Amino acid sequence: MVVKVYGPDYASPKRVLVCLVEKGIEFKTVPVDLMKGENRDPEFLKLQPFGELPVIQDGDFTLFESRAIIRYYAEKYKHQGTELLGKSIEERGLIEQWIEVEAHSYHPPLYSLVMQVIFHPLLGLPQDEDLIAKSEAKLAKVLDVYEERLGRSKYLAGDEFSLADLSHIPFTHLLVTKVGKERLIRERKHVSTWWDAISSRPSWKKVSQL
Amino acid sequence: MVVKVYGPDYASPKRVLVCLVEKGIEFKTVPVDLMKGENRDPEFLKLQPFGELPVIQDGDFTLFESRAIIRYYAEKYKHQGTELLGKSIEERGLIEQWIEVEAHSYHPPLYSLVMQVIFHPLLGLPQDEDLIAKSEAKLAKVLDVYEERLGRSKYLAGDEFSLADLSHIPFTHLLVTKVGKERLIRERKHVSTWWDAISSRPSWKKVSQL
Numbered sequence: 001m002v003v004k005v006y007g008p009d010y011a012s013p014k015r016v017l018v019c020l021v022e023k024g025i026e027f028k029t030v031p032v033d034l035m036k037g038e039n040r041d042p043e044f045l046k047l048q049p050f051g052e053l054p055v056i057q058d059g060d061f062t063l064f065e066s067r068a069i070i071r072y073y074a075e076k077y078k079h080q081g082t083e084l085l086g087k088s089i090e091e092r093g094l095i096e097q098w099i100e101v102e103a104h105s106y107h108p109p110l111y112s113l114v115m116q117v118i119f120h121p122l123l124g125l126p127q128d129e130d131l132i133a134k135s136e137a138k139l140a141k142v143l144d145v146y147e148e149r150l151g152r153s154k155y156l157a158g159d160e161f162s163l164a165d166l167s168h169i170p171f172t173h174l175l176v177t178k179v180g181k182e183r184l185i186r187e188r189k190h191v192s193t194w195w196d197a198i199s200s201r202p203s204w205k206k207v208s209q210l
Numbered sequence: 211m212v213v214k215v216y217g218p219d220y221a222s223p224k225r226v227l228v229c230l231v232e233k234g235i236e237f238k239t240v241p242v243d244l245m246k247g248e249n250r251d252p253e254f255l256k257l258q259p260f261g262e263l264p265v266i267q268d269g270d271f272t273l274f275e276s277r278a279i280i281r282y283y284a285e286k287y288k289h290q291g292t293e294l295l296g297k298s299i300e301e302r303g304l305i306e307q308w309i310e311v312e313a314h315s316y317h318p319p320l321y322s323l324v325m326q327v328i329f330h331p332l333l334g335l336p337q338d339e340d341l342i343a344k345s346e347a348k349l350a351k352v353l354d355v356y357e358e359r360l361g362r363s364k365y366l367a368g369d370e371f372s373l374a375d376l377s378h379i380p381f382t383h384l385l386v387t388k389v390g391k392e393r394l395i396r397e398r399k400h401v402s403t404w405w406d407a408i409s410s411r412p413s414w415k416k417v418s419q420l
Contacts, residue, residue: 049355050311050355061300061303064307065307068303068306069303071303072303072306092282093286096277096282097279101260145260
């Protein structure tokens with residue numbers, strides 16, 4: 001069964017696509033144009049009642065929320081492709097911890113930057129310079145903790161690449177390219193090395209060119 | 211080994227405590243007073259570098275982020291106490307989906323309400339009436355989706371209580387008690403029935419009296 005992934009042009013669905021490539025799972029993509037409000041179409045809301053991306057269909061199984069989808073495929077295809085959930089319950093615990101840190105500490109200020117710097121101009125909305133400055137300061141503080149952590153292990157949850165690192169890739173790619181804040185990464189030696197390692201993976205090279 | 215849970219007076223650590231009670235896992239609690247800034251103590255920051263609650267110690271294993279900790283214990287003690295992660299990979303997928311909905315759609319407006327209505331007065335900070343109104347409107351929209359969902363299954367991820375429901379309990383308890391917005395729950399028939407079912411569990415009765 002080929003997995004259908006909705007909204008491949010956006011960063012959250014790319015989190016799912018990188019995971020599918022790492023696991024060697026076939027997929028096809030279905031475009032959803034947020035600028036045209038296609039995420040509010042009644043047919044789309046039947047799949048994703050909050051009108052958000054991504055959502056997947058796998059036969060008659062429908063699932064939304066990117067970090068739920070990547071956990072599902074990492075577990076379903078545990079022994080195929082890259083191992084992304086660790087080798088023990090404790091390793092998985094630490095991976096879950098860093099997925100949560102990504103979701104709750106790293107992502108919110110980064111998402112504000114992406115919205116303010118990339119999408120507000122596209123939507124003709126004003127930029128809030130104060131919010132941009134505060135978001136950058138928050139993200140810098142989070143990255144200070146990452147710097148300390150990544151000085152002790154190659155990846156966030158240990159010495160192997162995992163779902164926790166993968167979850168950071170698509171939005172951090174926007175940070176270093178379109179948001180123009182690559183220095184937040186480059187000013188931190190261990191974070192910089194980590195970013196080079198995770199962003200040069202063949203899976204991301206493939207997904208970023210879709 | 212008795213699990214040490216830091217910060218039992220606050221809602222996020224109570225998410226962990228309800229899980230431990232459901233699984234029949236022994237624990238002891240270690241108070242952390244956020245009002246006194248004990249979460250910024252160097253010793254605490256060694257356990258939780260972001261200065262946030264909760265964090266647990268289980269022998270020499272340390273783990274933070276409440277939703278990572280509950281996943282860890284639900285998996286480690288899969289065959290003890292209440293089954294909280296479903297019986298199949300697909301069931302777990304749906305549970306993960308609704309944990310993520312709680313974290314990303316339900317929790318942020320509820321957290322704003324809790325901060326503005328309960329904690330700002332305690333901290334001598336002004337209340338932002340506009341933010342309170344917007345947060346309530348956002349939460350109401352999320353609850354409209356829940357109402358539709360809970361008209362089709364007894365619990366969020368299906369017909370069994372799971373980690374997805376559990377994750378909602380402590381902050382929703384604050385919503386209906388100290389925030390004084392119980393009507394958001396009671397105006398919706400299926401949400402109301404669901405709230406009665408999950409908040410009357412012996413595990414929550416025990417934890418809410420700690």
